[in-house]
Amino acid sequence: xxxxxxxxxxxxxxxxxxxxxxxxxxxxxxxxxxxxxxxxxxxxxxxxxxxxxxxxxxxxxxxxxxxxxxxxxxxxxxxxxxxxxxxxxxxxxxxxxxxxxxxxxxxxxxxxxxxxxxxxxxxxxxxxxxxxxxxxxxxxxxxxxxxxxxxxxxxxxxxxxxxxxxxxxxxxxxxxxxxxxxxxxxxxxxxxxxxxxxxxxxxxxxxxxxxxxxxxxxxxxxxxxxxxxxxxxxxxxxxxxxxxxxxxxxxxxxxxxxxxxxxxxxxxxxxxxxx
Numbered sequence: 175x176x177x178x179x180x181x182x183x184x185x186x187x188x189x190x191x192x193x194x195x196x197x198x199x200x201x202x203x204x205x206x207x208x209x210x211x212x213x214x215x216x217x218x219x220x221x222x223x224x225x226x227x228x229x230x231x232x233x234x235x236x237x238x239x240x241x242x243x244x245x246x247x248x249x250x251x252x253x254x255x256x257x258x259x260x261x262x263x264x265x266x267x268x269x270x271x272x273x274x275x276x277x278x279x280x281x282x283x284x285x286x287x288x289x290x291x292x293x294x295x296x297x298x299x300x301x302x303x304x305x306x307x308x309x310x311x312x313x314x315x316x317x318x319x320x321x322x323x324x325x326x327x328x329x330x331x332x333x334x335x336x337x338x339x340x341x342x343x344x345x346x347x348x349x350x351x352x353x354x355x356x357x358x359x360x361x362x363x364x365x366x367x368x369x370x371x372x373x374x375x376x377x378x379x380x381x382x383x384x385x386x387x388x389x390x391x392x393x394x395x396x397x398x399x400x401x402x403x404x405x406x407x408x409x410x411x412x413x414x415x416x417x418x419x420x421x422x423x424x425x426x427x428x429x430x431x432x433x434x435x436x437x438x439x440x441x442x443x444x445x446x447x448x449x
Contacts, residue, residue: 182295182312189213193255197221197247197272198262202286204229206260209296211238218256220247221263250275262286289313298323303335304342333380340382341371347387348395362398369400378403 194210196203199221207230210217217240219230226234234242247268253259259276261269266288273291276283285291297310298319309323331337345367352359370390371379381403382390389406393399 180312182310184308184310186306187213189215189258191216192257193218194258194260195220195252195256196260196262198286199223199226199230200262201227201229203227203260203262204233206262206284206286206296207233207240209299210258210260211240212301215239215258217241218252219243220245220252222246247272250279253279253281256281259283260286300327300330302330304338305335331376333377336380337376340387341367341379344370344382344387344390347391351391351395366395366398366400370394373400374403378408381408 189210190213192215194215195218196206196210197220199219203219203221204227207217207219211233217238219234219240220243221230223244234240253275259272259281261272261283263269263286269285269288270291273283273285273288277293282293283291284294284296289295292313295310295313297308298316299309300307300323307323307326309319309326311319348363348367352363354360386406386408390401393406394401
């Protein structure tokens with residue numbers, strides 16, 4: 175076993191409805207705003223209007239849950255009823271003051287570019303619908319985190335986000351059909367869902383629709399088996415791949431274009447004869 179220690183506890187923090195204070199409105203702050211809005215947080219932004227980034231302005235003009243104050247940070251009063259604080263300003267001394275106030279009040283805080291003043295790091299993130307992946311270097315090298323993120327992103331299967339969404343819907347329907355927490359039914363549900371996810375390809379899972387989910391539950395869960403996509407009348411991943419290949423094959427493209435051109439010419443000749 176490798177030596178333990180020196181890392182961070184990576185969590186998917188649920189911020190929905192939580193109050194997040196962001197101090198600063200520049201480039202870095204705009205990225206922070208985007209991240210917390212994606213988590214459905216309630217945002218308060220404090221920053222002079224002359225320092226707002228274009229993206230920050232677009233968030234303020236959009237239909238988002240943001241309260242904006244056109245001014246500098248005003249002290250401890252601005253921290254009332256706040257669950258999380260993010261600062262992204264050029265004033266290092268002020269950033270440290272905000273950090274100290276937050277820690278006195280037991281409010282988690284992140285100060286941009288000052289690792290020792292951060293209770294947590296943002297890392298470099300990948301998002302595809304419900305799929306979220308974070309690459310963290312624990313504050314050592316944000317640029318390397320970004321480079322690694324791009325390599326990881328390139329290796330992800332197509333339609334992963336869609337597949338996760340549809341599997342989530344299947345899981346909800348299964349719980350409605352077989353409710354209960356723990357026990358034999360919980361173990362059976364978990365085993366069956368694992369079998370579905372390992373038996374079907376990612377593209378096949380992404381193609382699940384409501385009708386297929388019902389059939390998967392009727393013909394699969396109820397009989398304690400996992401039908402193949404073909405048994406449910408769906409295309410397999412090989413069929414999907416071959417369909418894509420056929421559409422991009424030069425011969426098929428030429429044939430299709432020839433047919434279209436021929437039809438167009440026939441239409442023109444018919445029009446001339448009628449005249």
